[in-house]
Amino acid sequence: MLEIDPRSPVAINDQIKAGLRGLVAKGLLRSGDQAPPIRSLAVALKVNPNTVARAFRELSLEGFLESRRGGGNHIAAGARRQAKNGLDELRCDLREAIEQSRRGGLAWPDIETVVERTRREEV
């Protein structure tokens, strides 16, 4: 469900945060649902538990997650709306990436081809 690319320049904890927000944005996780336990997630992603913990802690500070008595992190009430705010950040990042391609000499048709291909190969 959650995918991580350890070799990406993007920080792992950011990938985790983005991934969780994504699951909510797509409706695969809803308010009140339990987020995967830190340890299990760390094992599944082959990542240091501290890194997952950090991601969760930051999401908690943003009010996106809530830790309940009796254990477990749960998706907070306003999570969906927040996830949409997160989208703005994503749009911004994507825009930067595109501008970087432009500065590197990539032409617009090239860029659109890349978009097209990525879309097709995703399924």
Next chain:
Amino acid sequence: MLEIDPRSPVAINDQIKAGLRGLVAKGLLRSGDQAPPIRSLAVALKVNPNTVARAFRELSLEGFLESRRGGGNHIAAGARRQAKNGLDELRCDLREAIEQSRRGGLAWPDIETVVERTRREEV
């Protein structure tokens, strides 16, 4: 000729490298031409000369530039071909950025909107 975005998360020296490769890819700079002197470029970009020097040195190691002490940096012979290969790398990076957006929950229509806007605002 060369533009830099100091607020971008992309490292300045990498932006310079991409920029130079871009100029060659677009044909604005050709094999044998002299690249701008490190210090001048540093002043123009409002950047520390060391940063430019780093970029140039790395381009030299790649065989993209040839530098002679006291004689400036010159675009190497196979530079254009290399620049085209560099484009492949850019495409790859862009693709990763898009996939990253997807994992974060950005929908395809959103992505295409971002592409469109960036294109328009560029001029």
Next chain:
Amino acid sequence: MLEIDPRSPVAINDQIKAGLRGLVAKGLLRSGDQAPPIRSLAVALKVNPNTVARAFRELSLEGFLESRRGGGNHIAAGARRQAKNGLDELRCDLREAIEQSRRGGLAWPDIETVVERTRREEV
């Protein structure tokens, strides 16, 4: 493990790069192993951390090292093969040095004497 000659005309960072490649070529360091931390190595070699960092960064760009923030630098997968190719480069450099001696008037017996002496004094 790694030795540097600060009085050599060869740049320190290049010596570090060559040294690391050498350790891999000799099998003392293998794919996946962690390279010495930048700061520790800097202290050990009595060199500025920036210098080591430069060497490591360039080795990363070559795909010889993989560096993760906070996770140290690790010998990359294809490192050994690369190291062997690097040997070719060394042979080439050495050859140029010899030709340079020849152009300066050094006779062949002289050259072989130098080789012999260097070999003996090394231990």
Next chain:
Amino acid sequence: MLEIDPRSPVAINDQIKAGLRGLVAKGLLRSGDQAPPIRSLAVALKVNPNTVARAFRELSLEGFLESRRGGGNHIAAGARRQAKNGLDELRCDLREAIEQSRRGGLAWPDIETVVERTRREEV
């Protein structure tokens, strides 16, 4: 008679100085002979005249060349002996190059093979 490698890391003026000393060491030029005119040499080597001039000036300071009234640089009296001293410097440089190869992981048999090959291909 004199060969220069503009892409070598060795400074051009040093190559010129070494080359001249070499010609004397080999007996192709003798005390009292006229050294090639700066301009002609610069043209022949495709090098900046200033660079040749600098080399000649330094050789003059060392007492290896003498500029005579009426123009022209001539090989000085004690030139041959000096050329032999220059050989010591060459030996030292060569030694450094060999040590550098060693640090890079080149084995002794490899080194001797390189020496052998270079010797054969010279003729």
Next chain:
DNA sequence: GTGGTCTAGACCACC
């Protein structure tokens, strides 16, 4: 004027 190197010290971010 040019490039090349190193040092020093600071800042940020990740694990």
Next chain:
DNA sequence: GTGGTCTAGACCACG
């Protein structure tokens, strides 16, 4: 603890 980046300023050497 780790690496990454940038700035600042110095020094050297070539053309």
